[in-house]
Amino acid sequence: MNKPATQTLKVHDRTFSPFMSRELIADLVGQIAHRINTDYANKELVLLVILKGAMVFACDLMRAINVPLTVDTLRASSYRAAMRSSGTVDVEDIMPDIGGKHVLIVEDIVDSGNTLRELIKRLATYEPASLAVAALLSKPDEHRREVQIDYVGKEIGREFVVGYGLDYAGYGRHLDAIWVVNDLADSTSDT
DSSP states (O other): OOOOTTOOEEETTEEEEEEEOHHHHHHHHHHHHHHHHHHTTTSOEEEEEEETTTHHHHHHHHHHOOSOEEEEEEEEESOTTSSSOOSOOEEOSOOOOOTTSEEEEEEEEESSSHHHHHHHHHHHTTOOSEEEEEEEEEOGGGOSSOOOOSEEEEEOOSOOEEBTTBOBTTBOTTOSSEEEEOTTTOOSOOO
């Protein structure tokens, strides 16, 4: 999706501009997978995909990983329909069986880090052999406290992005590239 910089896209009620091409995303996914393949050589891995946002990233990532793995999913969120974290973390009560296993949490983006910190805290009580995190994107300026991210595709600023699994009010996950909200085109304030 190499589009001219002047092209925009309407998602729900906001306008977005190109931010990351699908080629750049594929390169970042390949780099993360290479590191995982090295770090987990001769080990079996459990990918714990955080729904819904990380599913697109997770699908591409798992195809690039060459160590034995299983996949499980978990719902966790602090966004609801807003463009910023609500501050309240909702985590599914049913946890997968991870005791004694090498677990890799797969996240689309880490903003405040609240969801990830809560997940790590809860998952650690199940005594996995190891617990690591892979995130396609991270917003270090938004992190409220230190947060564990072992594999990061790209650090970005405070921009609100959509596409490649990331959504705005449930829309835009299907886009094959990542788009950034165009504040110049939108006079509405963030919710």
